Amino acid sequence: MERIRNFEALTSYLRDKGVRKRVAVVCPHDTSSREAIAKAEEAGFVEAIVVDYPDPRTAAKMAVEMVRGGKADILMKGLVNSDILLRAVLDRDSGLLPHGRTLTHLAVAEVPQYPHLLFYTDAAVIPYPTHEQRTQQVAYIADLCRQFGIAEPRIALIHCSEKVDARHFPFTEGYPLIAEQARQGRFGPCIVDGPLDLKTSLSAESLHTKGIASPIEGEADALVFPDIESGNLFHKTISLFGHARIAAVLAGATAPVVLPSRSDSTASKFYSLALATIQSVSKP
Numbered sequence: 001m002e003r004i005r006n007f008e009a010l011t012s013y014l015r016d017k018g019v020r021k022r023v024a025v026v027c028p029h030d031t032s033s034r035e036a037i038a039k040a041e042e043a044g045f046v047e048a049i050v051v052d053y054p055d056p057r058t059a060a061k062m063a064v065e066m067v068r069g070g071k072a073d074i075l076m077k078g079l080v081n082s083d084i085l086l087r088a089v090l091d092r093d094s095g096l097l098p099h100g101r102t103l104t105h106l107a108v109a110e111v112p113q114y115p116h117l118l119f120y121t122d123a124a125v126i127p128y129p130t131h132e133q134r135t136q137q138v139a140y141i142a143d144l145c146r147q148f149g150i151a152e153p154r155i156a157l158i159h160c161s162e163k164v165d166a167r168h169f170p171f172t173e174g175y176p177l178i179a180e181q182a183r184q185g186r187f188g189p190c191i192v193d194g195p196l197d198l199k200t201s202l203s204a205e206s207l208h209t210k211g212i213a214s215p216i217e218g219e220a221d222a223l224v225f226p227d228i229e230s231g232n233l234f235h236k237t238i239s240l241f242g243h244a245r246i247a248a249v250l251a252g253a254t255a256p257v258v259l260p261s262r263s264d265s266t267a268s269k270f271y272s273l274a275l276a277t278i279q280s281v282s283k284p
Contacts, residue, residue, distance in 0.1 A: 003149040005116045007245060007271045010148075014045040014277055021073040021277045022047045023258075024063040026085060027056050028078030030262065036269035037076075045277045046074070056080040060088040064096060067255045074276045076258040089253060096253040102126070102136040105231075105259075106144055107248040108275055109238055114202065119145055119153075119222035123235035124259070125250065127228045131174040134224060138178055140251040141222045142190040147278055155182075156201035156220040157194025158230065162212055164195060171226055191215045198223070198234075247271035249279055256280050 004010050023046045028034050040046040049072055051063040060080065066072040075096070077085045089096045090103065097103050105124035108117050121137045122129065129137060138155060145153035157175045159165075164172045175194040182192035193216045199206040204218030225231035238244040246268055250257035256276035260269050 001149040003116070006110050007117075007247065007274065010271070010274050010278065011043055011045070014274060015043060019045050019277060019281060020047060021045065021280050022049055022071070023074040023076050023273065023276075024049050024051050024066045024072035025076045026059050026063045026078050027052050027080045028076075030079040032264065032266045032269055033076075033078045033260075035266040036273060039266070039270045040273045040277075043274075046273055056084050057088075060085045061094070064088040064091070064094065067096060068094070072255075073280045074256050074258065074273070075253075076273070076276070077260060079262070082259055085257075085259065089250075089257060096255060096257070098254060101252045102133045103250055103252040104129075104133070104137050104140060105248060106141055106251045107235060107246055108144075108271075110245040111238055111242055112244070113242070116221070117148065118202075118220075120231065120234065121222075121224055122228060123225070123231035124228065124248070129171075129227070131171070131177070134171075134174065135178055135181070136252065137224055138182070138192060139187050141224065142187040144251070144279060145190070145221050146188065147281070150221050152189045152191060153221040154216045154219060155190055155192045155222045155224060156196045156216050157192065158198060158201065158223050158225050159195030160197055162196055162200060162210070169226075194224075196220075245271060247275040249276045251279070 025048050037048045051059050053059040067075050105122045107123055108119050119141050121141050142153055159172055166173050172195050179192045182190055193214045201220040207218040239246055250259055256279045258272045258276050
């Protein structure tokens, strides 16, 4: 599979492969959601199933039941509060999250100054990931990168410096352990290193200037942020000031979940549907 380097290539890939997935859309009352769905249907990679009830909690529950029952492949939030949909997704008896799995946020950005798509986690769901949760984040993002044709994704574990600091930042003690797990093959073919800061992860010049040796070589495909604050700040900064185009999904559930912000554009929701579609291809 040839590497998918931008969103146009992603939608072309889905079209050329004839991929078409069913999307249960909860209360799509807003213009941007309706436009994104219509555009995705026109592109041919989704079939929308509108799930709408006067009580959004009922709509969320029914949409989740459709996914559980195999009547839909993807779940998407329309004009409904995120906590309502997440409550249905996370319900222990009737939800979509298997026992022992972590629900996390994965995003893909097309940044004008970067030569290929950039994957990152978590900008929206887990406030302060535990070591076990971060390990699952690495597994999820490695899998997603490979679905985009990246044979051996380079994944950087982000910190404000390149040194483990157990006293001030105890989570960094787990970074070398995750990198070692990657070398042992736990996450499939990939390269994981950290701690690295953002510049040494994405700029070979910065890495060499600092005299740091890293197998990432300043060419990261994916970034794993230490907490939601840093991830969310990066997410919004590259969108607002970097003019990045961004798609996002929730991973860890039995099916991809598109959980856009109400302020997300039609284009962002459209590309998120495309992202969820390629992610669902590997789902059983």
